[in-house]
Amino acid sequence: MAELALELEHPKPRLIRQELANLSQRLMEDPARMALRDRALDVYGATPVPDRVTHLWRYTDPADLYPQGWLTPWQPAPMSDGVALPDGGASVVLTPGTRPWTQLHPGARELGVTIESLSTAGDSAAAMGTVVAPEHGLFEALNAAAWSAGVVIRVPRGVRLAGPIHVS
Numbered sequence: 001m002a003e004l005a006l007e008l009e010h011p012k013p014r015l016i017r018q019e020l021a022n023l024s025q026r027l028m029e030d031p032a033r034m035a036l037r038d039r040a041l042d043v044y045g046a047t048p049v050p051d052r053v054t055h056l057w058r059y060t061d062p063a064d065l066y067p068q069g070w071l072t073p074w075q076p077a078p079m080s081d082g083v084a085l086p087d088g089g090a091s092v093v094l095t096p097g098t099r100p101w102t103q104l105h106p107g108a109r110e111l112g113v114t115i116e117s118l119s120t121a122g123d124s125a126a127a128m129g130t131v132v133a134p135e136h137g138l139f140e141a142l143n144a145a146a147w148s149a150g151v152v153i154r155v156p157r158g159v160r161l162a163g164p165i166h167v168s
Contacts, residue, residue: 012049012138015041015145023097023148027119033128040134040144047138088162090115094149102151111159118150 020041024034090108092115093101102115118128134141153165 015044015142017041020145023146024119026097027099027117027148029119033119036129036134037145040129040141043134044138044141044145047141049138086163086166090153090161090163090165092151092153092165092167094151094167096148098149100149100151105163108161108163111161112154112156113159113161114152114154115165116152116154118147118152121152 017038020037021034024037086105088105088107090102090104090113092103095101099117099119100115104113104115116122129144132140134144151167153167155161
């Protein structure tokens with residue numbers, strides 16, 4: 001298979017449950033996150049592609065919204081040696097299918113700034129799928145089932161960093 005978890009099938013890509021489970025395992029997600037992926041996958045499979053005749057899709061072809069090449073075969077994250085650490089800030093490199101590479105300036109850490117992978121960020125990971133549920137629509141279900149990179153950056157109230165936080 002040329003792509004992770006995605007086989008092109010008309011009219012919408014078909015997600016593969018085992019590939020999503022493999023992704024979840026690589027990201028070291030807890031069982032609750034995998035349960036959300038499973039629920040979202042069921043919703044995605046049962047939800048039809050929006051029709052361009054419907055008012056909301058009149059000017060947009062839903063087929064253009066499917067990701068192209070974002071679910072690529074898994075490989076280790078690239079070396080991030082060339083990423084500069086901003087003085088007083090942080091650098092984050094997101095690579096789909098892997099945990100984020102992060103570098104936090106010691107001064108920012110002392111101020112209580114934290115950066116965590118979204119797949120294991122405790123309360124934030126548990127809240128996924130609660131603001132916009134997979135049942136909201138096809139693309140929401142696709143996102144909940146197949147997302148593969150993200151971070152939670154916490155900066156305590158009143159803290160002002162000396163430098164920026166770069167996310168790439």
